[in-house]
Amino acid sequence: MIELEGLTKRYGDKLAVDHLTFQVRPGMITGFLGPNGAGKSTTMRMMLDLDNPTAGSVRIDGKHYRDLQEPLKYIGALLDAKNMHGGRSAYHNLLCLAQSNRIPASRVAEVLDTVGLTAVAKKKSKGFSLGMGQRLGIAYALLGDPEILMFDEPVNGLDPEGIHWIRNLMKSLAAQGRTVFVSSHLMSEMALTADHLIVIGQGKLLADTSMAGFIRENSRSYVRVRTPQPEQFKDAASAAGLSVSLREDGSFEIEGADMAEPVGELAAQHRVTLHQLSPQQASLEEAFMQMTAQAVEYHAHNLNDPGAAAAAAQADPPLAQNAPPAPGQQGQGPQWGKGD
């Protein structure tokens, strides 16, 4: 159980982390999602007492990190795969860390075996590939067999096999009742692993919701209809009890999965001409982008007219045409812990 309360980090004028308050609960994977520069890593460094918060506090099972006597037995963290001494062997990198926490040397061999690095245990970690480095970092996180695990972008730069391995590892760790906190900037990755979701943008909390709730609210299926006879179509659909909404561009949206068939039949029945009848699915990625669009720090601008592009980016989130309105704007379910 990790509790953040009003956690704030200010670098000069810039608020990197802005009054974050949330909890990370045991027995599940909590995804920590946000675009690049949202403050995820800064938050994680503050959780591990590497950076001092400007305000607020973090409690690990009710204690400050600095008061943990043998922190590796409480909490294991992978911040950056490169945070090892490259001139030292994988085994010795882990051994010196184990010794500082009274972890027996036999455990080092165990975790190296768990992550599949036994064969290169005596090799300098400098020569490791990104995936091997990531595995070494995970071995370090597992060293104390801790009940809380934190991974900062663990799948970054990994091949599909490595990604698959990390996903399964996290799931099995959570299934054992441990607290797993994992950051990512990829919604698709989170959708596959996380049970709970915490979204931040520009240091602010945007959402604190269960993954199931997020999917329910955001993965909308609907059918798009264009017709030269909008009035007739609307009347017919209303009479049939379908919820129809008119979009700004004059097309209709009918909520629900697999609605193309009944809608087409309905139109034929009422002799309404259709120019378009297409099933649509709004992706979670789109929902996430829309949520954080205002909070993305570095927009890619149109080279021809940077000023206008910047203004457009501010006013209108760059979205696929078919995306639903921003969940925040719609005032979705009760579990949205929306930041200000």
Add this chain to the structure above:
Amino acid sequence: MSYPPQPSAPAPGAPPVPGAAPGAAPPVPPPPGGGYSSPIPIVRTHLGHAFASEWTKIRSVRSTMWTLGIMLVLVVGVGFLIALAMATDDWVGAPLLSGGLFGLMLGQICIVTLGVLVITSEYGTGMIRTTLTASPQRWRVLAAKAVVFFVLAFVLTTVACAITAVIHSSVLSGQTVPEYEYDDPMFKDSISDSGELVATGGQWFDATVGAALYVSLLGLLALAVGAILRHSAGAITTMVGFILLPLIIALFMQAESLKEVQRKLIEYSPLSGLASLFGIPFFEDGAVGGWGLLSLLAAVTGGMLLLAFALLSKRDV
């Protein structure tokens, strides 16, 4: 090994926990006072574990082998060559063990480099973040580093100096001190009844333990500077400047009005203390001797270490 989910009051307004492992062990009721009971027995770690950790670190990187190996080769090798060169003269005109200074002047750079690298390599590689998450009691990390490095540097430098001293005393022994040198304070107590040059017990101690202590302190100062600057090249440059610049600056202070400044710079330069410990002080009438300068170096080192401790506990890493 598996841990049951810890009891926790859901946050107000928090959604129901979807993945709250059905079939997991029932939550343990929190102990009175709302504290937390960990499934892991917590035994207090102490400085001893940090020593073990730092010892593993220092012996498992190649830079330790290189710097200490080169130090040994320089001190003993240059000491041997100097001894051979001096042996060709009938009268060397210097205390018996003084020739060990030259090798150690070079060897001290190795100790300084290792002192810096012990801490800056952690910053350079990012290892420091891993180290400090494993040991959030940051002072303990720096203290263990300082002690492990200091002891290692001291033992090996003492060995190197002792070997050199033995070489010098055996190669150069049997020299007859000319009578005109009898009044020179440099040879006080080091002329035997038969008029031969010998080394007193004090000179042996100074040229081995004293010199090694001096160089190890310099290394410890380098470690403190490394912890403050957190940058290998910056810290090594600073230390080399600290050792050499006073003498180089003094070299160009030829104006009469600067004579006093020049003298002070030379007298209190780091090399002056080392030369004094080998019985060849820069000034015969110096206000402080070798051990006085060593105490001064110890005080400076202590001050910088305190600063390093303060900065380490305060800074973001």
